[in-house]
Structure formats: structure tokens, C-alpha cells
Amino acid sequence: xxxxxxxxxxxxxxxxxxxxxxxxxxxxxxxxxxxxxxxxxxxxxxxxxxxxxxxxxxxxxxxxxxxxxxxxxxxxxxxxxxxxxxxxxxxxxxxxxxxxxxxxxxxxxxxxxxxxxxxxxxxxxxxxxxxxxxxxxxxxxxxxxxxxxxxxxxxxxxxxxxxxxxxxxxxxxxxxxxxxxxxxxxxxxxxxxxxxxxxxxxxxxxxxxxxxxxxxxxxxxxxxxxxxxxxxxxxxxxxxxxxxxxxxxxxxxxxxxxxxxxxxxxxxxxxxxxxxxxxxxxxxxxxxxxxxxxxxxxxxxxxxxxxxxxxxxxxxxxxxxxxxxxxxxxxxxxxxxxxxxxxxxxxxxxxxxxxxxxxxxxxxxxxxxxxxxxxxxxxxxxxxxxxxxxxxxxxxxxxxxxxxxxxxxxxxxxxxxxxxxxxxxxxxxxxxxxxxxxxxxxxxxxxxxxxxxxxxxxxxxxxxxxxxxxxxxxxxxxxxxxxxxxxxxxxxxxxxxxxxxxxxxxxxxxxxxxxxxxxxxxxxxxxxxxxxxxxxxxxxxxxxxxxxxxxxxxxxxxxxxxxxxxxxxxxxx
Amino acid sequence: xxxxxxxxxxxxxxxxxxxxxxxxxxxxxxxxxxxxxxxxxxxxxxxxxxxxxxxxxxxxxxxxxxxxxxxxxxxxxxxxxxxxxxxxxxxxxxxxxxxxxxxxxxxxxxxxxxxxxxxxxxxxxxxxxxxxxxxxxxxxxxxxxxxxxxxxxxxxxxxxxxx
Numbered sequence: 001x002x003x004x005x006x007x008x009x010x011x012x013x014x015x016x017x018x019x020x021x022x023x024x025x026x027x028x029x030x031x032x033x034x035x036x037x038x039x040x041x042x043x044x045x046x047x048x049x050x051x052x053x054x055x056x057x058x059x060x061x062x063x064x065x066x067x068x069x070x071x072x073x074x075x076x077x078x079x080x081x082x083x084x085x086x087x088x089x090x091x092x093x094x095x096x097x098x099x100x101x102x103x104x105x106x107x108x109x110x111x112x113x114x115x116x117x118x119x120x121x122x123x124x125x126x127x128x129x130x131x132x133x134x135x136x137x138x139x140x141x142x143x144x145x146x147x148x149x150x151x152x153x154x155x156x157x158x159x160x161x162x163x164x165x166x167x168x169x170x171x172x173x174x175x176x177x178x179x180x181x182x183x184x185x186x187x188x189x190x191x192x193x194x195x196x197x198x199x200x201x202x203x204x205x206x207x208x209x210x211x212x213x214x215x216x217x218x219x220x221x222x223x224x225x226x227x228x229x230x231x232x233x234x235x236x237x238x239x240x241x242x243x244x245x246x247x248x249x250x251x252x253x254x255x256x257x258x259x260x261x262x263x264x265x266x267x268x269x270x271x272x273x274x275x276x277x278x279x280x281x282x283x284x285x286x287x288x289x290x291x292x293x294x295x296x297x298x299x300x301x302x303x304x305x306x307x308x309x310x311x312x313x314x315x316x317x318x319x320x321x322x323x324x325x326x327x328x329x330x331x332x333x334x335x336x337x338x339x340x341x342x343x344x345x346x347x348x349x350x351x352x353x354x355x356x357x358x359x360x361x362x363x364x365x366x367x368x369x370x371x372x373x374x375x376x377x378x379x380x381x382x383x384x385x386x387x388x389x390x391x392x393x394x395x396x397x398x399x400x401x402x403x404x405x406x407x408x409x410x411x412x413x414x415x416x417x418x419x420x421x422x423x424x425x426x427x428x429x430x431x432x433x434x435x436x437x438x439x440x441x442x443x444x445x446x447x448x449x450x451x452x453x454x455x456x457x458x459x460x461x462x463x464x465x466x467x468x469x470x471x472x473x474x475x476x477x478x479x480x481x482x483x484x485x486x487x488x489x490x491x492x493x494x495x496x497x498x499x500x501x502x503x504x505x506x507x508x509x510x511x512x513x514x515x516x517x518x519x520x521x522x523x524x525x526x527x528x529x530x531x532x533x534x535x536x537x538x539x540x541x542x543x544x545x546x547x548x549x550x551x552x553x554x555x556x557x558x559x560x561x562x563x564x565x566x567x568x569x570x571x572x573x
Numbered sequence: 574x575x576x577x578x579x580x581x582x583x584x585x586x587x588x589x590x591x592x593x594x595x596x597x598x599x600x601x602x603x604x605x606x607x608x609x610x611x612x613x614x615x616x617x618x619x620x621x622x623x624x625x626x627x628x629x630x631x632x633x634x635x636x637x638x639x640x641x642x643x644x645x646x647x648x649x650x651x652x653x654x655x656x657x658x659x660x661x662x663x664x665x666x667x668x669x670x671x672x673x674x675x676x677x678x679x680x681x682x683x684x685x686x687x688x689x690x691x692x693x694x695x696x697x698x699x700x701x702x703x704x705x706x707x708x709x710x711x712x713x714x715x716x717x718x719x720x721x722x723x724x725x726x727x728x729x730x731x732x733x734x735x736x
Contacts, residue, residue: 117587122598126641129586146641181736182583182644307635310628 002172004133005034005164008097011140013040014174017068019059019435020044021052025072026112027099030164044435044464047456049076051428053083054454057092058432061415062390064219066093066147067432073099074112077158078119082422084154085123089419090240091217093152095143096120102162103131116158125153133163134170141178150185151305152217186304189321189329197275197300197317198333204273204298205345206352207233210256210285213240213418214278214303220323221245221411224277227331232346234353236264238279240418243408248387253353254362257285258556259400262361262567265554267353268294269563277302278323281313282419292561302326361554361567362404367547370521374398374473374546377525378405381443381471384529389441390415390433394426394450397479400552402445424453427470431457434466441469441533448474448502448543458512461539469532470541472505475548483551487566509541520545575604576630577622577656577726579734580637580646584610584617588642592619595640601625601633605658605701605723616644616736620725622701647734649726656726659696660704661686665715666693674714681707692717700724 002010008031012020021044024032035043046052049071056067067087071080077098087094101110117127126146128139139157147155201207209231215224221244228235228251235245236256245252254261256268268274274297279285286293290312301315302323309318319326364375378401381389391406392415393399399416408414415433417425430444451472461468473479476499485493506516515538519528525544532540554565557572566572582588589608596603601623608619623633630648637643649656666674671693678685678695681703687694697707701724708716728734 118590121587121591121594127587180641183641305639307632307639311632 001169003030003034003164003166003169004136004159005030005166006037007133007136007170007172008140008159008164009034009038009041010172011137011174012068015140015144016065017041020068020070021046021055021059021432022070023049023052023072023076025076025099027073027101027161028070028076030161030166031070031097031099031159033166034164043070044431044460046428046460048454049079050083050424051431051454051457051460053080053087053094053096054422054425054428055432055435056094057083057087057425058392058415058429059436060087060092060094060432061429062412062433063436064412066095066144069094069096071096071098072112073101073116074114076112077114077116081120081123084120084156086417086420086422086425087154088123088125090213090417091152092154093147094154095147095157096154097157097159100129100158100160103160104162106160116156120156123154124156127156127158130157130159130163133168136163137172137174138178141175142180145178145180146183186321187325189302189319189326191329193317193319194326194329195333197319198330198337199339200273200298200300200317201231201275202334202337202339202341205342206270206272206349207231207275208267208271208273209233209235209275209277210238210268210279211235211241211244211277212238212279215241215244215323216411218278218304218323219411220278220327223324223327223331227327227334230331230334231341234267234350236260236268238282238285238418239403239416241279242403242414243411246409247407248409255403256562258287259404259552259554261404262359262554262565262573263353263356265556265562265565266356269561270352271297273298273300275300275302276315277327278304280308280311283312286312287556287558287560287562289559294562359567366522370523372519372522372525372544372546374401374475374550375405376522377471377473377544377546378402378445380526380529381445382406384526384533385441385443389413389443390430390437392416392426392429392433392442392444394444394446394453395421395423396447396450397475397483397550397552398445398447398450398473401473423450426450427454427457427468430468431460431464431466434468435464443469443471445471445473447479448472448476448505449478455508458509458514458539462513465537466539467535467537468539470539472541472543473546474502474505474543475546475550476502477548479550480552486551505541505543509539514539514541516541516543518543518545574626574630575622575624575650577620577649577654577724578634578637578646579649579726580619580621581611581616581644581734581736582619582640583642583644584615585642588617589619591640591642592637595636596621596623599632599636601629605721607723607725620723622724644736645734647728649728652732653729654726655729656700656724657698658701658704658724659698659722660707661694661696661720662708662711662716663692663694663718664711665691665717667691670714674711677707677710681710683707
């Protein structure tokens, strides 16, 4: 016999959860007492509920296991909203448990009451309000099942305080399996459609593989790599898909889209066949006017979510299914296909691509003197960490530089908020990653804008002794906002600068009990970075003064085709 | 194009708001909406009429299918179907108008279900179009109140929507 609170924690344990992130408060106190009375599920105390969701998110992205969050009602729940929305946009498996006021006071505007089910509805895959303690095991089972299967996503469980009352106990049994009659995610792709897609693919003359976060989430990287190699076709990844195919492989064209490489965007633009896998033709890829998007291409689209297919760009061959079984079947069919790839056409296509590559769209011109270019910081980070770090990022120019210049050879190493674009994501996400992989190198690439959105988590890092390396590209301004203001608002920097009020980040890091390093000279960049990463058991805040006028290039020209880009401040296609 | 989508969903708290929320969240239209439990008390049937081009309707149906509480759905307008809506309408009926209103109601096969010395309450069942037509036919009179249920429907013939 267990109380509702004990049942909840026991159910989490039975579900395989050993780590949760949260923050206590009135309506969740029975649950917190249940946590106190056991040692199987570890709880990480964050300093703000938003950080709990991002930390759980980073944990989920890096491990593939669902992240779990526990918050109280009212402000605890609403503070979690941004993190839930972030996870929802990037299809991250997450279960968020929120305390709620007692059942009889729901709807009475009670202290710390918020309609969490209502507030979170548009940004969750599903949600449950627990009405009876007896239902807790089955609801937990269902919540994890829904969060982790099909297209993953966050699930909220809202629990009124009296349901977890330690004074009332109930028999406990955790269900071994669960069937939800109205929920049946696809388990394999349609063989006929796959056959059709393979035929088109094999007959292509200018093919491109365009793959996204779905390949990472579906653990399809290995199969994708095999398929790409079997075909010998060029491949590009979306921001969310980086690492799904080894970035240092010669078939890799780099990231595509708004800040994609010249060769990736040109190849997409001139392709005759595009195989999209686990990518959703997001506006950061297609640019706003989809009528100009790859007009000559036959589009083969594999996705687990039928609603992602033909949403913005019409797919000629839609394939609904999970990435692994679909790619397995594709690979078999490619190997067995009677159609021979036109080697001559493919060679000509590669020649064209190599010509685009010669443009070296990610070439960095060093600044004069000791000024550090932000790109050079990422290049140094890549070198110092041997390309083996888990890299989390915040949102802005630094995020794009990290995506462009850190070459991810493995999936689940690049952790960023792509869909929602949530500033403040990087540091708490890094906490989740470091807790999942205590011995790994975890770097949080951030900017002086983003880092201040969840800087309080330096305290959590201290409490949990997390040796994260924070790489702060400090350009003393909201760089991406400023870039847009340069390009579209004649340099009117409305509310994007604050140079005279920035904190001393070194002193700030030290105040939290960490190490701070300031780098201002190019000649010291690598040596000081090395010094920072050599402190293996310490969090080091590396504050790097970078060129404040740098822009991210290439940059897609608004409402243009994939082939229309600015390549620098003075060149465009 | 106008579509009638009929949905079988879990008769659970929150299910209706998830479906309705989806329409507002993605800026889809709802023209009418009816919902009630079915013969199986664990299931509700919701019928929504909406307007959109083929692309939009495809997205609406895909997104509805993704709602965890939605068990099954059908676009009734894809095949031949029967649609009905019920309307209760209060009309001012005095003097010569009294006979005229009754005559129009008879033509539309409406029933007068309540009367007072100055008004009729007429019950009318039919397609949305027929109900609209009745209101137009009463243009010369004073309509006091209109209560419509929204469209409900089933497919013709042996096609059924069930689990």
C-alpha cells in the first residue's frame, strides 16, 4: 500500500527513470516528501523551473531517454512552459509532472492555481489530469509511452495535491504494457511507396539527401550513413540533423538553409531528386516563398509524422514511418535494385558541387591585430576538444557559428533549440548532458545575451559539481538582432546593445564558486582555451571578446530561392 | 470547399478542448460543431463543419488524427452522406403574419412547437442549406431568436464510423 506521492516516485522508478529535474513548492510538497524517503530516483534542484525543463531536454537529446521534470503548481508550472514549448518544437520526449491545488479548490482561483492542462495544451503531445491516486501507475505508463513513441514530444501530468496525500494509501501495481486504443503510431513504412522512391532515387542525375532531426531522434544515423555511402550521393543536414551523418565525410555538404553552406543550398536548388528524411521543410530551410523552393526536384519525403509531409512543400512520394525500418528497407532495395545509377551523371554532379565548394563559403578572414573573430573561437573549440565534445548552444549568431564550424561526426552531440529558438537553453541543457555523461566534455556555446537568461543555473552547477565549459562569444550586443538591423533596418540598433551594463563574467563565475577566464587576444585564444579545458573537474566560464561587427554568412536572401544568398557583407549570389 | 468531418473520440475531460484548440491554434475554421456521447458511453462523436482548400483539409485531418484522444474520423463530404441540423426559431406572429409564418413553416416541413398570442416557436430539421433557406424565406417577418445545433451526419449506405 502506497500513498499517491510514493506511487508516483515508485512508478517513475519502475519506468526506468533515475534522474529528474525540478523545484519544490506547496502543491508538490507531498511528492517531494516521497522523494526524500527513497534513494532510487535522484532529484536535481535547479534554480528556475525553465532550467529544469531545458536540463531534462538536454538529458533527453543526449541519451535518447525521456527527460523528467517535477514542478509545483501556478508559477512553477508556468515557468516550465517555455521549456515544454522548446521540447515540443524539436520533438523531444519529456514528461513534466506539475503539482496542482487540491481537487475541491480547482477553479476557485486558489493560491498558486493555474490551469496547467489548459495553458500547456497547444505545446504538449498529450496531457493528463490525475483525478484518483489509484490511476497514477497507469497514467505514468501512458505518459511515457506517448512521450517516447511515434513522433516524440512532451507530456504533462497535472496532479492535485490531495491526490498525493501521504495519509491515504492504495494498492500499487505498475502495468507491464499499455494499449491506448486511440493512439497507434506507425511501425513501418509502406513497401510500395519505398519501392517507388528507390526507383526514382536510383534514376536520379542530380540527387541530394536532405536529412533532419528525425534521423537523430529515431537513431537512424548508422543506416543513413550506410544508405548515403551505398548511393554515393551528396548529403546535407538541417540544423537539427547535424551529427546524423559524419560532418568530416567527403559526401557531406554541410548544413543547409538560412545559414547553410553555399554548396548545400546550391545543390538543393539544382537537384532533380531530393530524398528528405526526418526533416520538415521548415521555413529556415525553404526560405519564405516555397514556390521558389527547388522547383525542378522530385521530392521523396520520409517522416514518422504524416502531418509533416506536404505541409509546406508537396511531396511526390510520401513515406510515413519510423526512420529505422524505412531506411532498412530502402537500403535493401537499393542493394537489390536492377537500376544502375548513372555514374557519368553523378560524376558530373559531383564536379559541379566541387566547383561550388571551391567558393569556400565558410572561409574565415582573420581580423587585423589581436581581434578575435567568433568563428575562430568555434574553430579553436573544435581543435581543443578534438571534435569530441557534446556542444549545447543558446540562440543567436553563436548558435549558427557553432553549427557551421564545429563538425559533428556523431549524433546526439549537437544540442540546441532549433524550432522554438529559445535563448537561455544552453546552460541548463548542458547540465542535463553532463549529468547523463559525467566524464564527457560538455561545452555550452553561448553569447552574453543568452547566457544571462538562465545564468542562475551556475548555482545548480556548483551544487552538482558539473564541470561544464561555457564558451561565451561576447560581442557586447544581441548579435543576430544587430545583424538583421544592419541588413534590414539601416543599422538602427533598436534595443540590441548594452555594452556599458554587462557584468564582469569572470567575477560572476567566481562569485558562484567557479573559474572564470577572459580571452581578448587572438594570440591567446587557443592556449587559454586549452587551459580551460584542462580543468577537468571545474566549471570554467570562458568569456571571449569577439569582433562586434561580424555577421553570420552565408545568409539566405529573404523570399528568395535556395540559390539566393548573401555570402559576405559585400557579395551575393 | 465546405467539409463535414465526423470524429470518434474518447469521452474524456479535455478531449473536446484539444480538438477545438487545434482549430484555433492552427487558424483553421469552425463553422459549426456538435458533440455528444455515442451508444458506447466511453466514446463521443464530434462533427465539425469547416472550410478550406484540399491542402488545408488534408492538414486538418492529419492533425486531428494526431490528437491522442481521437480514435477515428471520416470526412463525410468525400462520399455521399446524410447531414442534418436542427433549428429552433422564434418568430413574431401577429395579424396576417400569423398565417403566413405557419404557411412557410409547412412548406419547409417545420413544426410549430410552442405558441403565444404574438409568436411561434418553430422546429425545423434538415441540411444547413435548408435551414438557411427557411431563415431567408422568413425575411419579411421579425425573427426573435435562432438556436441551431450545428451539423451532424453519417455516410450513406453500409459505411460506418466505429471502432
